[in-house]
Amino acid sequence: MRKLHVFNQVSLDGFFTDAKSDMSWAHKRDDEWNAFASSNAGGNGALVFGRVTYEMMAAFWPTPQAAQQMPEVAKGMNQMPKYVFSRKLDKATWQNTTLVKGDLVSEMKKLKASDGPDLVILGSGSIVSQLSQARLIDEYQLALNPIVIGKGRTLFETVTDRLSLKLTKSKQFKNGNVVLWYEPA
């Protein structure tokens, strides 16, 4: 069984994106944070996206600009196997990407049961929320940013039953982020 992980940046008021879908508030980079992000992205996993995050990432990581700004991360992002869940997309042209068009929950169950590396969802709040409600996520890794943005979307907007988690680890960074690791309780 492949494990399904989530990595997301969240504001102090719980939002992964603000009311205008802006996530730029989350980027407080310094050497320590860049090293953490690189080592996190350099794993042997497969990436999972919803359409919105996929389109954003596919428009950036394959470009010369990305290769210049963050060579290690760009290389990892481009080479890793990727899955995008979307009924709207007709094709996924970013290298090593598989387009999955069926029902999210049943397709994810099949994917987890298939052979392959662990799966990591980046961004993609809508699918995090639906897969949380379906109790299919094995680990949440949340980077809590030291900023209040007022309005936005949580990662759990369709969760109707309370979801109790177990904190397994936390790490404070110099840029003010706290990264928190949780598993289902």
Next chain:
Amino acid sequence: MRKLHVFNQVSLDGFFTDAKSDMSWAHKRDDEWNAFASSNAGGNGALVFGRVTYEMMAAFWPTPQAAQQMPEVAKGMNQMPKYVFSRKLDKATWQNTTLVKGDLVSEMKKLKASDGPDLVILGSGSIVSQLSQARLIDEYQLALNPIVIGKGRTLFETVTDRLSLKLTKSKQFKNGNVVLWYEPA
């Protein structure tokens, strides 16, 4: 100048109270957490409340039940000077409580400029939000609980300008809570 602190419990999705004003999800007590709560409550500060939190607290802490269940905390809560901000209330009968009926922001400015111990807001999400927007809060101490509740109210629902904070400390507890200390950046 008196400093104004906030202490609140928040869920992992950023809410201090759920859609039904229930805060019972926050009470994961064990010896370590109780010791922290007692030492936190045993300070020499003055407490600040909005009406809703005041009425909840005033209905519990002066009772024999509170004295039996949490004697140290109850003693502290009853003895400490308290301020309740409300236009609706006619009087505040809980011992050592001052009712403040004027405009929240200007009354808080006066209170901070007056002589006396530091001020601590407990609960009272509406006034936390308004005083955050007015940039009158000097420290936020948030206990992040390992639970997703789906819908609720954030502490910052009326904040319209992004509020950047500086993380000064974090502490992980065995019950899965992480307490985070922030100051204005």
